[in-house]
Amino acid sequence: MKRVKINKIIKFSNVDGPGNRMSIFFQGCNYNCLYCHNPETINICNNCALCVEGCPVGALKLVDSKVLWDEKVCIECDHCIELCDRNSTPKTRDVSIEELVEEIKKVSKFIRGITVSGGEATLYYEFITKLFVEVKKLGLTTFVDTNGGVDLSKERYRKFLEVTDKFMLDVKVWDGNTHKYLVENENKNVIKNLKFLGESGKLYEVRTVIVPKILDNMETVDKVSEIIGDINSKNKVENIMYKIIKYRKIGVRKEILKKELLNIETPTDEDLKEILEVLEKNRVEKFIII
Numbered sequence: 001m002k003r004v005k006i007n008k009i010i011k012f013s014n015v016d017g018p019g020n021r022m023s024i025f026f027q028g029c030n031y032n033c034l035y036c037h038n039p040e041t042i043n044i045c046n047n048c049a050l051c052v053e054g055c056p057v058g059a060l061k062l063v064d065s066k067v068l069w070d071e072k073v074c075i076e077c078d079h080c081i082e083l084c085d086r087n088s089t090p091k092t093r094d095v096s097i098e099e100l101v102e103e104i105k106k107v108s109k110f111i112r113g114i115t116v117s118g119g120e121a122t123l124y125y126e127f128i129t130k131l132f133v134e135v136k137k138l139g140l141t142t143f144v145d146t147n148g149g150v151d152l153s154k155e156r157y158r159k160f161l162e163v164t165d166k167f168m169l170d171v172k173v174w175d176g177n178t179h180k181y182l183v184e185n186e187n188k189n190v191i192k193n194l195k196f197l198g199e200s201g202k203l204y205e206v207r208t209v210i211v212p213k214i215l216d217n218m219e220t221v222d223k224v225s226e227i228i229g230d231i232n233s234k235n236k237v238e239n240i241m242y243k244i245i246k247y248r249k250i251g252v253r254k255e256i257l258k259k260e261l262l263n264i265e266t267p268t269d270e271d272l273k274e275i276l277e278v279l280e281k282n283r284v285e286k287f288i289i290i
């Protein structure tokens, strides 16, 4: 895997792990979440060219059956993303490790580390392993933001884990059937990763989005916080953070909102009172509600 598709790079981010970090978003995901807030990262573009004519400034061209995007001409109106009917975008870049390292070097003095995200970054674990070896040489920390869909305890991920300082894991819902309905994939690996990464001291943060009405949020928070509280109580290093995120419909796909299913309001602080009680019961001291 010499080159991979990336969706974007945020040079300075303070929401993707500790300190100031460069975040690299890979294109392509193994989940298809109903409430995905960046659905254009789910699939790789199939060059159907549906979006090309819709570009108001001619930044897209079909050349030899491939859709090419001219970053310099693009005005970031995102009309192409609205036109795309397969949750993709023509606005990706094929990058090599060497090219990424050069970009990282330019800002390395101003950041604490690199976070890879997506899409789903673990799908590119071989590429990221090599990238992180180089990132470590620059004295930077390495974080992975993941949906937990692949079993990271497998031997093939050993080197990847060695060069990754910490993971940030989404646990969307505890019940397996609801998880399948929500993301079109089961959650056995997610729960396995929660325990495995936690007990290995590799887990920085766990995140759950609170979606009223359609998810059993209390069950998820109870089960997850029980595991986090248990690991934290035995842990001699840094405690795992539990980030509780209130569902927001801004950014959710229009076709999903049309189905009314997720056309629901953001939970209030009052709605989350019971969640706070559960966190306290399960001895989770390090948490944030956003």
Ligand code: SF4
Residues within 6 Å of the ligand: 054, 055, 056, 057, 058, 059, 060, 069, 073, 074, 075, 076, 077, 078, 079, 080, 081, 091
């Ligand atoms: S985001 Fe860029 S490429 Fe897409 S339609 Fe707008 S100008 Fe064209």
Ligand code: SF4
Residues within 6 Å of the ligand: 044, 045, 046, 047, 048, 049, 050, 051, 052, 067, 080, 083, 084, 085, 086, 088, 089, 090
């Ligand atoms: S971004 Fe979507 S609409 Fe545009 S060429 Fe790719 S798959 Fe087709």
